[in-house]
Amino acid sequence: xxxxxxxxxxxxxxxxxxxxxxxxxxxxxxxxxxxxxxxxxxxxxxxxxxxxxxxxxxxxxxxxxxxxxxxxxxxxxxxxxxxxxxxxxxxxxxxxxxxxxxxxxxxxxxxxxxxxxxxxxxxxxxxxxxxxxxxxxxxxxxxxxxxxxxxxxxxxxxxxxxxxxxxxxxxxxxxxxxxxxxxxxxxxxxxxxxxxxxxxxxxxxxxxxxxxxxxxxxxxxxxxxxxxxxxxxxxxxxxxxxxxxxxxxxxxxxxxxxxxxxxxxxxxxxxxxxxxxxxxxxxxxxxxxxxxxxxxxxxxxxxxxxxxxxxxxx
Amino acid sequence: xxxxxxxxxxxxxxxxxxxxxxxxxxxxxxxxxxxxxxxxxxxxxxxxxxxxxxxxxxxxxxxxxxxxxxxxxxxxxxxxxxxxxxxxxxxxxxxxxxxxxxxxxxxxxxxxxxxxxxxxxxxxxxxxxxxxxxxxxxxxxxxxxxxxxxxxxxxxxxxxxxxxxxxxxxxxxxxxxxxxxxxxxxxxxxxxxxxxxxxxxxxxxxxxxxxxxxxxxxxxxxxxxxxxxxxxxxxxxxxxxxxxxxxxxxxxxxxxxxxxxxxxxxxxxxxxxxxxxxxxxxxxxxxxxxxxxxxxxxxxxxxxxxxxxxxxxxxxxxxxxxxxxxxxxxx
Numbered sequence: 001x002x003x004x005x006x007x008x009x010x011x012x013x014x015x016x017x018x019x020x021x022x023x024x025x026x027x028x029x030x031x032x033x034x035x036x037x038x039x040x041x042x043x044x045x046x047x048x049x050x051x052x053x054x055x056x057x058x059x060x061x062x063x064x065x066x067x068x069x070x071x072x073x074x075x076x077x078x079x080x081x082x083x084x085x086x087x088x089x090x091x092x093x094x095x096x097x098x099x100x101x102x103x104x105x106x107x108x109x110x111x112x113x114x115x116x117x118x119x120x121x122x123x124x125x126x127x128x129x130x131x132x133x134x135x136x137x138x139x140x141x142x143x144x145x146x147x148x149x150x151x152x153x154x155x156x157x158x159x160x161x162x163x164x165x166x167x168x169x170x171x172x173x174x175x176x177x178x179x180x181x182x183x184x185x186x187x188x189x190x191x192x193x194x195x196x197x198x199x200x201x202x203x204x205x206x207x208x209x210x211x212x213x214x215x216x217x218x219x220x221x222x223x224x225x226x227x228x229x230x231x232x233x234x235x236x237x238x239x240x241x242x243x244x245x246x247x248x249x250x251x252x253x254x255x256x257x258x259x260x261x262x263x264x265x266x267x268x269x270x271x272x273x274x275x276x277x278x279x280x281x282x283x284x285x286x287x288x289x290x291x292x293x294x295x296x297x298x299x300x301x302x303x304x305x306x307x308x309x310x311x312x313x314x
Numbered sequence: 315x316x317x318x319x320x321x322x323x324x325x326x327x328x329x330x331x332x333x334x335x336x337x338x339x340x341x342x343x344x345x346x347x348x349x350x351x352x353x354x355x356x357x358x359x360x361x362x363x364x365x366x367x368x369x370x371x372x373x374x375x376x377x378x379x380x381x382x383x384x385x386x387x388x389x390x391x392x393x394x395x396x397x398x399x400x401x402x403x404x405x406x407x408x409x410x411x412x413x414x415x416x417x418x419x420x421x422x423x424x425x426x427x428x429x430x431x432x433x434x435x436x437x438x439x440x441x442x443x444x445x446x447x448x449x450x451x452x453x454x455x456x457x458x459x460x461x462x463x464x465x466x467x468x469x470x471x472x473x474x475x476x477x478x479x480x481x482x483x484x485x486x487x488x489x490x491x492x493x494x495x496x497x498x499x500x501x502x503x504x505x506x507x508x509x510x511x512x513x514x515x516x517x518x519x520x521x522x523x524x525x526x527x528x529x530x531x532x533x534x535x536x537x538x539x540x541x542x543x544x545x546x547x548x549x550x551x552x553x554x555x556x557x558x559x560x561x562x563x564x565x566x567x568x569x570x571x572x573x574x575x576x577x578x579x580x581x582x583x584x585x586x587x588x589x590x591x592x593x594x595x596x597x598x599x600x601x602x603x604x605x606x607x608x609x610x611x612x613x614x615x616x617x618x619x620x621x622x623x624x625x626x627x628x629x630x631x632x633x634x635x636x637x638x639x640x641x642x643x644x645x
Contacts, residue, residue, distance in 0.1 A: 034468025036568050043468045162621060188613060190622050191566050198561065199365050203613035206358040207350060220470075220566075227562050231486050232357070248472065313469025 142176025152181020433548020
């Protein structure tokens with residue numbers, strides 16, 4: 001008797017759900033807050049994608065939440081699941097481990113899950129993974145260094161906040177420059193921060209009489225590095241390679257600044273790709289599940305104009 | 315002091331209390347000089363002193379706030395917000411005023427006015443609305459951090475390029491090879507020391523921090539003294555920001571993160587009591603230099619994994635405070 005009641009209830013729910021869903025489906029978007037340049041750009045593109053898609057798909061509703069740390073992000077996702085009845089979740093995890101459980105709970109509730117940039121600790125939870133290529137970011141950077149310094153030379157390397165992302169980038173870079181005659185004098189964490197990188201570069205300049213080039217690995221860090229070099233009046237440094245494609249730096253590459261000959265992309269707009277693909281998946285029969293890797297591309301003076309986004313804050 | 319001379323052991327502990335921060339600083343300088351030949355070069359010393367100036371100027375103000383029994387957690391966010399405001403005002407007025415010193419002056423006035431106002435708001439909420447300083451400044455810390463993120467649209471506020479070459483000399487130039495931030499820091503520290511030791515205000519701040527009831531009976535205007543310490547700190551945050559903006563010409567949500575804790579740590583390393591009642595401005599200056607030198611030395615050497623920088627800082631901060639702990643205060 002009990003069994004039939006449950007079955008009946010389930011059947012009612014199963015019949016009712018699609019009928020309700022035809023009115024509006026809610027897509028939850030959970031991302032880290034804009035605490036540094038790249039995240040700021042990512043927030044901008046997320047907001048823009050949400051605004052645009054709400055116009056395009058009247059049947060979709062979006063909830064955008066930004067979290068200042070992993071714990072807050074877990075709360076956001078739990079709230080979305082409990083109160084907004086989301087049909088899909090697009091999440092750029094702050095950290096992989098703490099977010100794995102809550103995102104798994106969303107997947108088990110039957111909602112579509114799209115994970116962006118950082119993977120979860122357990123494989124197979126997400127329906128769609130839109131990934132940045134951190135190892136490739138390091139490889140492309142390293143290959144550019146090798147081509148720009150055919151005779152080799154001494155460089156210093158700036159690392160980001162100690163994370164898996166940073167480790168993968170540096171590993172890719174080291175593999176690419178191996179055996180090329182490029183010698184890494186020192187590596188230090190500039191934490192993707194201008195001020196930290198400025199002071200670290202000042203100290204590198206005191207420590208080493210001759211530095212041929214700098215892999216700043218990020219445009220915020222490159223700005224700090226360039227300011228320190230300029231203040232010290234040193235002319236032994238031939239160039240600084242940043243990364244992630246901040247628009248001011250792309251503009252300098254485009255305009256032929258010899259100190260910034262290139263950039264390597266790690267586009268914050270990947271969040272827009274993820275939201276867009278999720279919307280397509282919910283509203284059409286086009287298959288979008290799987291893994292979508294957004295490659296890191298080398299930007300030089302020739303193609304820099306294509307990578308300059310005038311409206312973006314990053 | 316008279317008590318201290320009564321027994322030999324007490325005398326040594328008091329001496330250590332005064333000498334502790336100085337000994338730690340000297341030890342660091344010796345370690346630095348041994349590890350790297352460039353450590354004592356004029357360039358490196360100038361770098362370290364210039365970059366200490368932001369936290370240093372703020373920490374002098376923080377010394378007065380802590381001495382009078384208060385605390386201000388909002389200074390880092392406040393500096394970021396003021397920096398953002400200063401950049402926006404200068405960028406906004408650039409078309410009408412043109413790049414030049416009048417516009418720099420407007421930027422400076424903006425920073426000082428904003429700092430004064432921010433300090434006044436903290437002081438008003440703490441003294442007149444009688445809310446705990448910790449809670450008030452925790453609140454304003456979040457408010458200013460959000461405001462700068464909002465002003466910058468999550469990205470970075472950058473000073474217009476034409477203006478940057480005009481304003482750059484404020485950080486990088488100076489008199490006789492001594493850069494402006496160092497000179498301003500020195501001036502602020504000397505004034506702070508004089509006010510703490512010689513002026514009625516310094517005595518009143520210590521009295522309020524020691525026992526505000528007794529201070530009130532001694533006809534000290536407790537609320538006014540407290541209010542003044544916060545306003546003074548706000549003004550000093552404004553001055554620090556004036557030094558900060560010319561360096562990179564930008565402000566972002568990551569500007570000034572954890573400056574409040576660095577300033578508080580410097581104040582405590584310098585011998586000021588966290589619970590109030592006693593403050594030492596010259597000690598704060600030494601505390602600031604100790605914190606900057608640790609970073610500098612770790613960057614100049616290869617021996618230590620950069621992952622451990624924070625741990626080494628923590629150990630040295632605790633050691634510096636152990637050296638000067640006050641045995642008599644127990645029980």
